[in-house]
Amino acid sequence: MGVMNELINAGSVETLTRILTEIGPEIRWERTAGAASKLDGLNLRARTDLLAEALVADISSVPSPGYPTAADSFRAALQVPEFTGWLLWPVSEAAVTLALASGAMKDFDDCLALLAALTPRLTGEFAVRRLLANDPDRALAAIRGWAASPDEHVRRLASEGTRPYLPWAVRVPALIQRPQATLAILDALYRDPSGYVRRSVANHLNDLARHAPGEVVDTARRWLAAPDANTGRLVRHGLRTLLKKGHPDALVLLGFAPAQVAVSGPRLDREVLTLPGELTFAFDVANTGSEDARLAVDYLVHYRKADGSESAKVFKISTVTLAPGESRSLTKRHAFREMTTRVHYPGVHALELQINGTAHGRTEFLLELP
Template sequence: MGVMNELIDPPGIGTLTRILTESAPMVEWKQTAATASLLGDLNLRARTDLVADALVADISTGPVPGYTTASASFRAALAAPKFTGWVLWPVSEAAVTLALASDAAEDFNDCLALLAELTPRLTGEFAVRRLLARDMDRALAAILTWTAHPDEHVRRLASEGTRPYLPWAVRVPALVRRPEATLPILTALYRDPSEYVRRSVANHLNDLARHAPDAVVDTARHWLAAADRNTGWVVRHGLRTLIKKGHPGALALFGFPPASVAVSGPRLDQEILTVPGELTFAFEISNTGTRDVRLAVDYLIHYRKANGSQSAKVFKISTLTLAPGESRSISKRHAFRQMTTRVHHPGLHALELQINGAAHGRTEFVLEMA
């Protein structure tokens, strides 16, 4: 994060202060200017908060303190082409702080409009979260109108700023409790001409799948019924976690419906495995139905955690098609090695097959450390 911290640096604060002084001379931007010497080894979030607090302090001690001065100052600064980049993160946060402190109800909506004006220079996706947390329904009503905005950055803000699990951003609990609330925004944008926007829609849909998988699958089904040439990718990327986890509804959308199959196995080549090492397993699949069937064949390793419980991770094997009565033998090796992303713990583990989302043949084994 060292390089990221420098996204807000003394030269950037100097440029910000100079532009604000020229654009909004009614405010003395002394505390903002002083932050250039206070950054030290602060991380990016702490630098943002430091500068935002200074902007609020300068405006609050000016001749007309409050949100209206902030909005006028920041809008005037937009006339300067160099009013751009990461120093606008604290600008947007300062605007939100003053809007939320305002007694004027119209300042809430005006602040949303200001974020839409700022976001082509730097995304307002982080600052908008606090407005959503204060009054989600009111904020979403305004944000929905952004889906028709001519600027792709504003349309993306509608999707990205309302994601339940937006990286780096504060959580908005209501977005998790009410996953259906943002679906109208995504439905308005899934066929957007901009890949930048469509990728945000897919990531947002994947976020929603954590808590509302059935609603996500139903939404994707409606999108595919009114698809354009990009909809398939949006749906596949948006349902990627559900597909990997073997959600039957998600798999069915891509041609892997529930299947009539008989599974023999899995058979392990050893019951006790020393790490590092490899486990080989084999099994057979037979189509017991009367039609050809497409199968997504996966397996799960139920890893033992440090506290003794187990946590499953899905791994892909292959996709295949079986005619009625046809069988297929499959073998696979799985490596167990200590890694920074996967720490193995000794004790009981399990391997389980997953075919078109349905579990088959759980078999246990023991891991030992070398």
Template sequence: MGVMNELINPRVVGALERILAEASPGLRLPHLAETAGQLDELSLRERTDLLSGAMLADLPGDYAEAAAIFRRALADPDCAGWMIWPVSEAAVTLALARTGPGDFEDCLSLLAELTPRLTGEFAIRRLLAADLDRALAVIQGWTSHPDWHVRRLASEGTRAYLPWAIRVPEITARPAATLPILDALYRDPVEDVRRSVANHLNDLSRHAPDEVVAAAATWMAAPDANTPKVVRHGLRTLLKKAHPGALELLGFPPASLAVTAPRLDRAVVELPGELSFDFEVSNTGPAQARLAVDYVVHYAKANGSRAEKVFKLGTAVLGPGEARTFSKRHAFRQMTTRVHHSGGHALQLQVNGVRYPETGFTVVTG
């Protein structure tokens, strides 16, 4: 994250100070200026909070006055990039602390104005947490906004598990609350918006798999050329989990198959290393079979238990009596996102949601 932290640096602080001062002649920003020398060793989030707090100390304490300064600042094309995150956080803090009539809704509007310059998806979370229904009443209208950045904010900002963002418990408790936003956007002409819709749907699948499959089925009943891709991406976790409705919807119903045990090229994998394997799938039924082929690695944990992860291998279509050999190389190396431990592991095949017996092997971390 070191490089990411530098996205807010002394140059950004200086530019923000100049822009705000020009937007409000006579405004002094001593606390903001001081932050330029206080950024070392801070994460990107901590730098955001530092700048936001400094602005709150320097700007008028009234939300409407501060929002007016931020809007005037947007006249400067240099008011863009990562300085927008602390600006948006400061605006939300003022709107929630000293709410006047309409300040809540106006702050949402301000985030929509700021989002094309970077994003408002992080700051909006506190407004959602404060009053989800009140926020969604405004956000739903963004789904027809002429600027695709705002339409994307409607989906991305309301995701259950938005990376880097605070959680909004009510969104996970009420997964159907944001589905109307996705219903309005799944055929959006901009790929970035559609990708957000798919990721949002995938988030919801962790808590409401049946509702997610039902929504995807409705979309597939009224699709455009991009809808199948949106649905496949949105149901990816349910496919790995072998949810029957998701498999059926994407054309992978139960089939009569014979699957051989995977043939491993080695019994012991020394890190860093690779495990190669192959196996054969035969269609033993009387009809053509569409296959979603996955494999599961059961990783040894430090406490002696195991944790599994499903990996996509591919898809295939087999006619009656047809067989096909699949092969794969799987890498094992230490990563920040996965720490490997020595011990017994296992490989397991999953075809159309059906899992077959495990084949064991050993990992040695050295």
């Protein structure tokens, strides 16, 4: 994360201060400039908050403080090509802080428009969340209009900024409690010509699947009834979590109907594994039915947690189609290494196969720490 933190550094602050001073000399921007010396030891989010607070303080110290002054300054700065990149994250957060402090609906609406203007230089997906949390209906009414923007960055902002579980971003309870609220945005964008936008739509759909799987499957079914060349790939990506969970309707929608199979294994290459290491396993799967079987072949690792309970994670192996009576032998290696996203605990773990959402052949092994 050290490299990420440096996306906003002393040089960024100096650039931002210089640009704002050139276009708005009536504001001294002293606190903004002073933030450059306070960044050490802070992560990217903390640096953003520090600089946003400094911008708000400087704008609040002028004879005409408040959101309109900030909006005029930031829009004027857009004339400068260097006014771009990560230094715009604190700018967008400062604008939202001042718009919400104002309490005026005209400032709220103008701040949404300002974020749309800024987002081609750096996405406003994080700052817009606070406007959504404050007044979701008013914000969504404007955001739905962004889906028709000629700028792909603004269209993506409509989808990405309203994702229920956007990484790094604050949660907006209304987006989770009302999954239908953003479907009109996704309906408008799922056939977007930009892959950048379509990836956001797929990730948004996958977010919704965490708490509204029925609505997600219904939406995907509608899209597949009126597809273009990219719809199939988008839907597969958007349903990836439901597929891993073995959701039956999602599996059927993507062609993985319930199948009659016989599974032998998994056969592990060892019973005891020392971290770091690799576990190799093999298994056989046969189609015992009378029709071709299209199979989503996955496996689960049941990790041991600190309290002795288990936490399963699904990993993909392959998609295979077997004729009646046909069998296939498959082999896979799984690496166990320390990662920032997973802490390993010694003890009994398990590996299990999953074929079209149905579990087969749980086999245990012992994980030891060095």
